[in-house]
Structure formats: C-alpha cells, structure tokens
Amino acid sequence: QVQLQQWGAGLVRPSETLSLTCILSGGSFNDYHWSWIRQSPGKGLLWIGEVTYDGNTNYSPSLRSRVTMSVDTSKNQFSLRLTSVTAADTAIYYCAAFDKGAYHFDLWGQGTLVTVSS
Amino acid sequence: QSALTQPPSASGSPGQSVTISCTGTSSDVGNYNYVSWYQQHPGKAPKLMIHDVTKRPSGVPDRFSGSKSGNTASLTVSGLQADDEADYYCASYSGGNDFAVIFGGGTKLTVL
Numbered sequence: 001q002v003q004l005q006q007w008g009a010g011l012v013r014p015s016e017t018l019s020l021t022c023i024l025s026g027g028s029f030n031d032y033h034w035s036w037i038r039q040s041p042g043k044g045l046l047w048i049g050e051v052t053y054d055g056n057t058n059y060s061p062s063l064r065s066r067v068t069m070s071v072d073t074s075k076n077q078f079s080l081r082l083t084s085v086t087a088a089d090t091a092i093y094y095c096a097a098f099d100k101g102a103y104h105f106d107l108w109g110q111g112t113l114v115t116v117s118s
Numbered sequence: 119q120s121a122l123t124q125p126p127s128a129s130g131s132p133g134q135s136v137t138i139s140c141t142g143t144s145s146d147v148g149n150y151n152y153v154s155w156y157q158q159h160p161g162k163a164p165k166l167m168i169h170d171v172t173k174r175p176s177g178v179p180d181r182f183s184g185s186k187s188g189n190t191a192s193l194t195v196s197g198l199q200a201d202d203e204a205d206y207y208c209a210s211y212s213g214g215n216d217f218a219v220i221f222g223g224g225t226k227l228t229v230l
Contacts, residue, residue: 045164047218103211103219104209105156105164105209
C-alpha cells in the first residue's frame with residue numbers, strides 16, 4: 001500500500017524555523033513531485049510549494065522568501081523548512097504527492113499540527 | 119494569485135443532487151483542464167475525488183462528477199448519502215510566470 005508518513009515538531013517558537021519531513025512507502029519516488037500544503041485553523045488549503053525528485057523547486061509567491069524544500073532520494077524522503085515563523089504560520093501541514101502529468105494531488109500524508117507560540 | 123471562489127455552504131437531502139461551483143480566471147481554471155476536487159471529513163486529510171475536470175480515480179463512486187464551462191468548474195454529487203457530508207475543495211493549476219496550484223476556499227456540504 002502506497003502511503004506518506006510525516007513528522008516534525010508540533011510547537012515552534014516565534015522567529016524560529018519550522019521543520020517537517022515526509023517519507024514515501026510502497027511507491028516509486030520518481031513518479032511524483034513532492035508538495036507541502038497547509039490549512040490554518042478553520043480555514044482552507046494553501047499550496048506552499050513542491051520539490052521534484054532531482055531537487056528542483058517551485059514555491060508559493062507568498063511564502064517564497066521563507067521556504068526551502070529538499071529531497072533525499074536514498075531514503076524516499078522530502079522536507080520542508082519555513083523560517084522566521086509567526087502565529088500566522090500556525091496550521092496543519094500536509095505533505096502530498098503531486099501528479100506531474102495531470103496536476104493533482106494523488107496521495108496525502110496524515111497532517112501535522114504546528115503551533116507557533118512562545 | 120487569488121484563491122478560487124467557492125460558495126461557503128451547500129446542502130441537500132438524501133437522494134438529491136447538489137452542485138458546487140468553483141470560479142477562477144482565464145489564467146487558471148479557464149485556461150487549463152487541470153481542475154481537481156478534494157473531499158475532507160473533519161480531522162482527516164483531503165481525498166482526491168475528481169481530477170482533470172471530469173476524471174474519477176479508482177474507488178470514487180460515479181455519483182461524483184465534474185464539469186467546466188469557461189472560468190467556472192463544478193462538482194456534482196448525485197444520490198446524496200450521509201457520508202457525503204464534508205468539506206469540498208477545488209484546485210487548479212495556474213500557469214504564467216510562476217508555477218502554482220491554487221485552491222478554492224472550500225464548501226461545507228450538509229446532508230439534511
């Protein structure tokens with residue numbers, strides 16, 4: 001069964017860096033682009049960006065200055081770093097597999113609630 | 119890029135049909151057949167229901183269908199069932215200078 005499992009710190013202090021990692025099991029890492037999406041409390045979904053298996057990235061213009069995504073193909077893992085976080089970055093963060101041929105999210109991780117608070 | 123526009127709520131009785139709209143622009147929905155729809159139950163991750171405007175992934179009931187006209191895409195749920203009660207989000211590829219994926223604000227579907 002193909003699935004994504006994600007993990008990372010659930011509490012981050014203001015001005016520090018949010019870090020999350022996602023691992024693919026049961027599938028081919030080269031078949032997708034690897035994305036991060038977040039959902040603020042009671043709000044809708046926001047695409048943060050994507051990273052390809054060979055490390056190319058695309059980021060949302062609204063977060064581009066603070067976001068870095070990377071991949072480790074040897075471990076079928078990809079990661080998100082968001083710097084200088086504020087309370088506005090409090091959200092559930094999802095990793096997702098993006099079908100690069102048809103532009104949709106085939107598979108989602110379970111989500112990680114990240115709270116920014118001192 | 120602005121979020122796609124969805125009605126905040128929709129409702130219908132069991133067995134009825136309901137249609138949820140998703141309005142974008144000529145830079146996203148109107149220019150590409152890359153509209154997808156996601157179902158999200160409370161506390162759960164979103165689930166792909168429709169992609170490429172009209173295509174259903176394996177395992178999604180044929181009660182769910184998608185369409186598009188101009189800058190507006192639509193999701194129709196026929197034969198409403200209690201388990202269809204959820205939030206529904208549309209998404210579209212947005213081309214131009216920056217690669218991006220844009221989501222709608224979401225629609226809460228209530229089965230009366």
